[in-house]
Amino acid sequence: SYELTQPPSVSVSPGQTARITCSGDALPKKYAYWYQQKSGQAPVLVIYEDRRRPSGIPERFSGSSSGTVATLTISGAQVEDEADYYCYSTDSSDNHWVFGGGTKLTVL
Amino acid sequence: QLQLQESGPGLVKPSETLSLTCTVSGGPIDDSHYYWGWIRQPPGKGLEWLGNIYESRSTYYKSSLKSRLTISGDTSKNQVSLKLNSVTAADSAVYFCASGQAPYGDNSEFWYFDLWGRGTLVTVSS
Numbered sequence A: 001s002y003e004l005t006q007p008p009s010v011s012v013s014p015g016q017t018a019r020i021t022c023s024g025d026a027l028p029k030k031y032a033y034w035y036q037q038k039s040g041q042a043p044v045l046v047i048y049e050d051r052r053r054p055s056g057i058p059e060r061f062s063g064s065s066s067g068t069v070a071t072l073t074i075s076g077a078q079v080e081d082e083a084d085y086y087c088y089s090t091d092s093s094d095n096h097w098v099f100g101g102g103t104k105l106t107v108l
Numbered sequence B: 001q002l003q004l005q006e007s008g009p010g011l012v013k014p015s016e017t018l019s020l021t022c023t024v025s026g027g028p029i030d031d032s033h034y035y036w037g038w039i040r041q042p043p044g045k046g047l048e049w050l051g052n053i054y055e056s057r058s059t060y061y062k063s064s065l066k067s068r069l070t071i072s073g074d075t076s077k078n079q080v081s082l083k084l085n086s087v088t089a090a091d092s093a094v095y096f097c098a099s100g101q102a103p104y105g106d107n108s109e110f111w112y113f114d115l116w117g118r119g120t121l122v123t124v125s126s
Helices: none
Strands: A009-012 A018-023 A033-037 A044-047 A061-066 A069-074 A083-090 A097-099 A103-107 B003-007 B018-025 B034-041 B048-054 B058-061 B069-074 B079-084 B093-101 B120-124
Touching (some): A018 A083, A018 A103, A044 A061, A069 A083, A097 B048, B003 B093, B018 B034, B018 B093, B018 B120, B034 B069, B034 B079, B048 B069, B058 B069
Parallel strands (some): A009 A103
Antiparallel strands (some): A018 A069, A033 A044, A033 A083, A061 A069, A083 A103, B034 B048, B034 B093, B048 B058, B069 B079, B093 B120
8 A cells, every 4th residue: 555654753943944754656746735733633734735835824834845755844943833744645546545654843 | 614523422342333423514515626534543643544525426445444434425414424344442543524625526636635623532442
């Protein structure tokens, strides 16, 4: 079955740039999406179609994709950005979707 | 504006069927501009996509759960339901209902969730 691979954790100091990667064989042809999930809450979409930002999401959140790796970048990370981040995409059939394993971002 | 609310038993016995309902307000579930899905998250673990439904007729299931999982729509009640048979402790999780736009109808390549319910915790235990 299709898998998306993320690092389990990323740690940065406030104001630094955090980068979270997501690796998947179908990503050269399929969009990546990114969700932020804070403790006890439902996930929130922060990036869609590789690099587009929904309304209400701060500009410090950006996305990119190259080859088999999609990247979520948080420029000038803030303490409030501490959360779990999940990438999401579909396999080549477009009938099966998968989340990455999640990355815990620590900002301190 | 669409809103989603999950409901169902919080405790299910092993080998029985887990049944959950997602009540949708703010729009009909058979609106061709939207699709609906279920995702779960075991305690302390990551998100797992379970399945999607479009126009109450087209369904897509995670391969490993396909034999146990049914997602259906009830347009009279404006609800999307999930049924998971023969549950074990491994099925204990917070279950989320979610929705997304379907800009190209049943061309699922561009589907993603942009609205989530708050989730409901289901524990499988005797």
